[in-house]
Amino acid sequence: MRQPRAILITGASSGIGRALALAYAAPGVRLSLIGRNEARLAEIAAAAAAQGALVSTGQVDVRDRDAMRAWIAAADAALPFDLAIANAGITSGLADAALTEDPEAVRALLATNLFGVLNTVEPLIQPMCGRGLGQIAIIGSLAGLRGLPFSPAYSASKAAVHAYAESLRGRLERRGLIVSLVVAGFVKTPLNDSIDAVKPFEVSDVEAARIIKAGLARGRAVIAFPAALYAATWLARILPPRFVDRLFTRFLVNVPETKERVNA
């Protein structure tokens, strides 16, 4: 089992990222935690430090490419990262009876869920390849396996990071890196609480962090959970598409539109 010592986690101020920070926090571990909310970041930093970790926090917007590059490069130069988890993300969906999402909401979502992942990973590829060592984890979603009619842009953003993770894996593993894609089902977090739907096999953020940490320690290419929902989503991919479309429209799902905007 690999025990990473210098870990970057984006979106560490809440939900899965917060739980991951606490799961890794231990003496001899340096955690570099990125988020925007100063108070929540400070709270998680104090909790992780109480468990013995050395913690630094960055109040950085993952959409800000220059700020991300500068912060990550400085932290990596101080103590090289051996694990980076691109976790920060938001959700958004279609309002009742709406045919399309607000284009501004869509741009904000892609800026976070897609470009935020690129802004996290890109600064580390050269240094990690130079060292021939390192692990990159990208948090995807079951929604990335099959487009959901309630949240088109979210599904698209996750499908994009799935493809990105797979492509990186094929390219970078020959250079000594490990690339892991996390395909998560429902995890009880503030993001998930905002969604009004039946959430089969929902797990806690602590359980999700336990599963992700165990999968990363084994160097798994894909860490997908829960297994039953993962299998059902694969089935949805191979069944006739219009049959699955009709099935989905029977579900009552309300995903509120994000209030995030690119220039907010």
Ligand SMILES: NC(=O)c1ccc[n+]([C@@H]2O[C@H](COP(=O)([O-])OP(=O)(O)OC[C@H]3O[C@@H](n4cnc5c(N)ncnc54)[C@H](OP(=O)(O)O)[C@@H]3O)[C@@H](O)[C@H]2O)c1
């Ligand atoms: N919960 C689920 O059911 C579920 C299922 C599948 C996949 N996921 C994925 O898991 C990841 C974490 O989600 P979560 O459920 O833990 O949500 P969450 O509790 O809402 O946490 C999201 C985190 O992302 C950060 N974040 C959002 N926009 C950011 C930005 N522009 N710059 C920096 N940080 C930003 C937030 O930080 P601030 O609040 O400080 O801005 C927060 O720490 C997301 O990628 C999500 O798509 C979640």
